[in-house]
Amino acid sequence: LFRLTMKRLANFSTSHSSVDSKEMKKFQLLAHKWWDEEGEYSALHSMNDIRVPFIRDALLNMSRNHYPGKPLSGVKILDVGCGGGLLSEPLARLGASVTGIDPLEDNIRTADRHKSFDPVLDKRIQYKSGSLEEIVEESMESFDVIVASEVVEHVADLEMFINCCSQVLKPEGSLFITTINKTQLSYVLGIVVAEKILGIVPEGTHEWEKFVPPEELERLLESNHFSVKAVNGMLYNPLSGSWSWMESTSINYAMHAVKSGARGQSSPTDDLSEMESKKCSATAGTAV
Amino acid sequence: LGHDIHFHDKKIALLEAGPRKEYDHMPDNFSNRVSSISPGSATLLSRFGAWDHVCSLRLKPFRRMQVWDACSEAMIVFEKDDLDDMGYIVENDVIMSALTKQLDAVADRVEVFYGSRAVGYTWPLPSHSSDTSPWVQIELADGHRLQTKLLIGADGHNSVVRKEAEIKNIEHQYDQSAVVATLHLSEATDNNVAWQRFLPTGPIALLPLSDTVSSLVWSTSHEHALELVTMDEESFVDSINSAFWSNANHSDFIDTAGAMFRSAISLLKPSGTAIRQLPASVAKVDPESRAMFPLGMGHATEYVQHRVALIGDAAHRVHPLAGQGVNLGFGDISCLAHHLSAAAFNGSDLGSLKHLLKFETERQRHNVSLITAIDMLKRLYSTKLTPLVLLRTWGLQATNALPPVKVRIL
Numbered sequence: 002l003f004r005l006t007m008k009r010l011a012n013f014s015t016s017h018s019s020v021d022s023k024e025m026k027k028f029q030l031l032a033h034k035w036w037d038e039e040g041e042y043s044a045l046h047s048m049n050d051i052r053v054p055f056i057r058d059a060l061l062n063m064s065r066n067h068y069p070g071k072p073l074s075g076v077k078i079l080d081v082g083c084g085g086g087l088l089s090e091p092l093a094r095l096g097a098s099v100t101g102i103d104p105l106e107d108n109i110r111t112a113d114r115h116k117s118f119d120p121v122l123d124k125r126i127q128y129k130s131g132s133l134e135e136i137v138e139e140s141m142e143s144f145d146v147i148v149a150s151e152v153v154e155h156v157a158d159l160e161m162f163i164n165c166c167s168q169v170l171k172p173e174g175s176l177f178i179t180t181i182n183k184t185q186l187s188y189v190l191g192i193v194v195a196e197k198i199l200g201i202v203p204e205g206t207h208e209w210e211k212f213v214p215p216e217e218l219e220r221l222l223e224s225n226h227f228s229v230k231a232v233n234g235m236l237y238n239p240l241s242g243s244w245s246w247m248e249s250t251s252i253n254y255a256m257h258a259v260k261s262g263a264r265g266q267s268s269p270t271d272d273l274s275e276m277e278s279k280k281c282s283a284t285a286g287t288a289v
Numbered sequence: 290l291g292h293d294i295h296f297h298d299k300k301i302a303l304l305e306a307g308p309r310k311e312y313d314h315m316p317d318n319f320s321n322r323v324s325s326i327s328p329g330s331a332t333l334l335s336r337f338g339a340w341d342h343v344c345s346l347r348l349k350p351f352r353r354m355q356v357w358d359a360c361s362e363a364m365i366v367f368e369k370d371d372l373d374d375m376g377y378i379v380e381n382d383v384i385m386s387a388l389t390k391q392l393d394a395v396a397d398r399v400e401v402f403y404g405s406r407a408v409g410y411t412w413p414l415p416s417h418s419s420d421t422s423p424w425v426q427i428e429l430a431d432g433h434r435l436q437t438k439l440l441i442g443a444d445g446h447n448s449v450v451r452k453e454a455e456i457k458n459i460e461h462q463y464d465q466s467a468v469v470a471t472l473h474l475s476e477a478t479d480n481n482v483a484w485q486r487f488l489p490t491g492p493i494a495l496l497p498l499s500d501t502v503s504s505l506v507w508s509t510s511h512e513h514a515l516e517l518v519t520m521d522e523e524s525f526v527d528s529i530n531s532a533f534w535s536n537a538n539h540s541d542f543i544d545t546a547g548a549m550f551r552s553a554i555s556l557l558k559p560s561g562t563a564i565r566q567l568p569a570s571v572a573k574v575d576p577e578s579r580a581m582f583p584l585g586m587g588h589a590t591e592y593v594q595h596r597v598a599l600i601g602d603a604a605h606r607v608h609p610l611a612g613q614g615v616n617l618g619f620g621d622i623s624c625l626a627h628h629l630s631a632a633a634f635n636g637s638d639l640g641s642l643k644h645l646l647k648f649e650t651e652r653q654r655h656n657v658s659l660i661t662a663i664d665m666l667k668r669l670y671s672t673k674l675t676p677l678v679l680l681r682t683w684g685l686q687a688t689n690a691l692p693p694v695k696v697r698i699l
Contacts (some may be wrong), residue, residue, distance in 0.1 A: 012528025038641065047643070053635050070297025096298070118422050201410075243493075 032107035035085025036115055043242055045151070048179070051235065051244045052255060053152055056177050059231065060146065060259050063175070071096030079144045079169060082152035084263045086112035086126065092148070093125040100144075106130045133165045139204055140169050150179040153218070154211050163225050172262045176227060179235065179255040183212035186251045192195050215250050227258040290626055293550075295633040299401045302435055303392070304427075306406055315347050315367065315383065321469045321578040322381040323496060323504045325483070330619035331377060332453075334387070338394070342387035343379055349497045350374035356685075357565060359532075360673060361543045363682040364565050365689040376612075378483070378496045379461040380647065406430040410440075410453045413596060420679035424665040425596050425640075436551065439640040441598050441625070443618075446587050448603035454594055460587035460606070465491050466514035467609055470505040470579045472529070475572035477501045477689070481671035484568040485610070486533055493612045495531045495568050503571075505529065506609055513668040514581045522574050530570050547682045554686060562667055584608055588657070592649040596640035600625060605656055608667045617656055624651050 031041055035248045038046045063070055068074040074096035080089045083101030085108055093099045093116075103109055116122040117175065131209040147166050166176055181187055188209050196207070219229050234247035234254050290296050326348075336339040352375055366604075367375060392399055409428035424436045442450025451458060472495070474480070480497040481539030491508035498504050507517065517525060520656070587606035591597050601618030625648045632644040669681050 038643070047638070050635065050643075053637075057634075057636070068297075069294045070299065070633075090638070094636035094638075095634075118424065 009136045015224045032085075033111055034110070034190060035087060035111050038040075041114055042085070042087065044237060044244075045084075046151075047243050048237075049088065049091055049235045050233075051246060052088065052177075052179055055233070055255055055257070056092065056148065057095060058234075059175065059177070060264070063081065068096060076145045078095075078144065078146040078148060079140075081166075082155075083128065084108050084113060088126075088148060088150055089126050090116060090122055093122050096144075097125065098142060099126045101126060101128045102131055102133065102136060104130065104132050133162065133169070137165050137168050140172050142169070144169055144174060144197070145171055150177070153180045153213055156211075156273035157214065159218075160221055161227075162228055163221055163227070167225055167227065170260045172260055174260050176258045176260065177255070178218070178258075179253065180218075181207075181212045181253055182251055183209065183214045184251045187212055187253075190252055195202040200278065215254055215256065218256060222258045223257075224263040228261060229256060229258045231255075269276065291392065291399035293633070295630045296398065299398065299633065299639075302437070303399060303401045304405045304407060304429070305401055308533070308645050314512065315380070317473045318575060318578075318678045319498050319502055319504070320382050320604060321471050321575070322579055323378055323469075323498065324381055324384070324615045325496060326377045326379050327613075327616045327619075328374065329617050329623075329624045330378065333569065333619050333623045334384075337699055339384075339387040339391045341388050343383055344666045346386060347499075348377045348379045348383065348384045349480070349499060350377050351481045351483045351497055354485070355482060356485045356487070356686065358487050358670070358678070358682060359535075360678045361547045361682040363547055363685040363689075364615070365685050368418045378498055400537045402429070402433070405433075407449065410450070412454070423644075434581075437596075437640075439596055439598065439629075440448065440605045441600060443599075443601050444603055446602040446606040447587070448599065450597065451589055451599055451603050451620065454597050456594065457598075458587055459583075460585060462583065462585040463502045463508075464510060465508050465584045465608075466511050466581045467584055468505065468507045468509065468514050468517045468579065470525070471498070471575040472505050472526075473502050473573045473575070474503060475664060476569060478569050480569075483612075484533070484567070486661060487610075488532060489671065489673045492670065493529070494610075494612075495533070496612075507532070508584060511583070516580045518581050522576065524689050525574055525579070526571050533568055534570075543678055543682060546679055547686065550686050551597075551682050588660055592652060593642065593645035595642050598645055598648065600626060604652075605660055607663045608662055609664050610667055611659075613637060613659065613663065614686070615635065617659065620655065621652055624648055646650075 016184055019061040034040045037043075041152070059070060060076060061067070065144050066075070072095050073084045073092060076097040078092055078097045078099045079102040080086075080091075080099055081094070083089050086101055089099045089101040089112070092254075101109075101112060112126075112128045116126050147170055149162075151168070153159060153162065162164050170176065181191055191212075192207055192209055215232055218234070222229055232250060232254060233256075234250040236251070236252065237243075238245070290299075291301055323532055331340055334343065348686070352368065354375060355364060356367075369512070392401055393533040406429065407427050408430050409426075409507065411426035413423045413425060421551065422436060424438055425440045427435045427437070428442070429435070433670075440450060442448050442454070444450055446460075453606060477500045478501065480500050482493070483496050485492055485494040487510070490510055490513060493507040493509075494505070494507065496504045507514075509517070517528060520528075552575060585606060586608060587602075589604045592604050600621040603620065605617060607614050607617065628644045628648045629639060
């Protein structure tokens with residue numbers, strides 16, 4: 002997770018005014034490591050075990066149609082900060098049409114190549130390099146679902162990010178966010194342990210200041226006409242390399258919010274984790 | 290897998306070296322290749338509708354199993370209290386036919402290539418940034434080329450998939466062959482008991498097929514097996530009857546020791562001893578039904594690799610003395626199907642090691658102890674040495690008297 006956050010941070014830095022070319026290079030170097038299940042991105046791979054069912058079940062509960070074998074058939078999803086496509090692919094396998102965007106071209110290239118070997122995925126997924134802001138104009142209210150997993154902690158302007166999400170989402174569309182909370186615990190585990198002690202994440206990857214508490218995310222979403230449906234804490238076990246759900250949201254958490262049905266309103270109620278979007282472009286970068 | 294609800298969108302190919310086997314009625318003669326199907330395996334088969342076909346063709350449930358020693362009076366009887374069937378003796382052809390019918394039912398998802406043979410496998414490179422396809426490529430003898438995300442090797446104890454995947458196999462050839470035959474009993478009986486006697490040369494088992502017909506599985510030395518298969522039918526029948534009835538291998542010492550132990554048990558646990566029964570005698574053997582095949586044991590060090598999984602005899606091979614070989618395979622199938630179904634519902638890449646390893650751990654934990662136990666039993670019962678006979682005599686008598694242990698074995 003920390004590695005992911007690190008990567009995301011690096012990704013994010015590109016669009017941020019304080020571009021750190023060193024971070025960019027670091028991220029660039031890892032651009033082809035996305036699909037090594039045991040490599041730097043292993044925590045993100047294993048996060049699929051809980052975030053895919055989270056998204057799938059929330060959407061199944063809301064829909065009436067059930068296609069065996071393709072539960073997400075007919076659903077248009079936008080994966081913001083898709084990275085190498087780790088989350089786009091399982092969602093597409095479940096039947097959804099996925100558009101993945103990421104500001105780093107190398108990531109898009111890796112994602113494109115990986116999906117090209119599977120004819121089914123090739124058809125269902127589209128990758129585009131760029132930021133959320135850049136696609137807003139051409140994609141007004143065109144997506145059923147937006148997924149921004151491990152992104153918002155890298156976004157400079159969270160409010161603007163949520164705003165852009167709202168514009169691109171259809172009314173009553175869903176927004177799913179996973180991110181890191183801003184607590185003492187997340188500082189200890191996320192920065193001190195992960196970066197300085199265990200070295201899972203290179204130093205400086207995360208900026209604790211950018212972490213987003215669920216309360217703030219919820220507030221931002223609600224004031225943008227989203228209604229928060231669910232918040233769940235997540236826990237990573239570095240020994241087993243696996244994720245599980247947890248009562249407490251003090252470290253990592255996932256949020257599901259739904260845009261209100263009224264048209265023409267920006268509703269940030271959906272995903273609290275998306276809160277960091279001050280600039281849509283900034284936020285679009287680093288989610289995986 | 291073709292019947293699994295989460296697999297509706299997937300494509301499965303089945304490469305079968307044999308011809309298509311489907312029967313509407315079974316021929317009058319029983320086939321000499323039969324399997325003992327446990328209730329658990331029957332449940333698996335009924336989950337996708339195959340068990341119904343088996344029942345409509347033919348099968349023989351059995352209620353009791355008596356296992357005893359040739360060197361002593363010790364024996365153990367397995368029986369379910371609630372009069373449920375302990376297991377079923379089913380001809381392999383019947384199972385094949387039932388499976389074929391159910392495969393036809395999902396023909397849009399499962400394509401069966403009968404009479405096919407794979408001649409080349411190309412494994413995906415471990416590097417994830419390669420430009421070659423990350424899937425497994427298979428070339429068939431007839432030139433067909435297939436590619437898949439997950440290759441399941443179910444090709445028996447000489448598995449080519451296992452060899453090509455360079456998975457090490459721990460194997461050991463027993464100096465034994467099994468003789469199978471279809472036997473006709475001298476008189477019709479309820480015939481719902483499975484009999485097995487441990488001779489010093491190997492176990493002989495009689496499995497019921499109908500009220501008058503039983504199947505023979507006699508594991509013995511290669512030389513003796515050859516003799517049995519080539520001798521005239523009358524001598525063959527005599528050998529079988531004498532194997533079950535003769536007490537030539539008893540020694541007074543063992544008998545006395547055994548009797549003492551038995552009295553001791555009956556003091557402690559009055560219901561713990563039972564009368565030893567004898568199977569009905571055999572009258573004749575079906576001509577052409579005698580066959581023999583060598584026995585061995587094997588266990589693959591890994592059941593899975595990236596994009597590969599081994600199941601059944603390809604992963605593990607056991608001695609037929611416990612009638613568990615095919616049931617272990619069915620257990621593998623049940624477990625793998627469960628994990629693959631969950632993976633499919635999560636949108637995962639089916640060939641991903643993550644869930645394959647879960648299957649491997651679960652099955653290895655279950656299989657290794659059983660495989661070792663069967664191997665140990667085979668060795669324990671292959672001897673006439675008094676100390677070991679005494680040990681197993683007392684052990685068997687004690688086990689027979691202890692319901693909890695018997696239940697665990699079942």
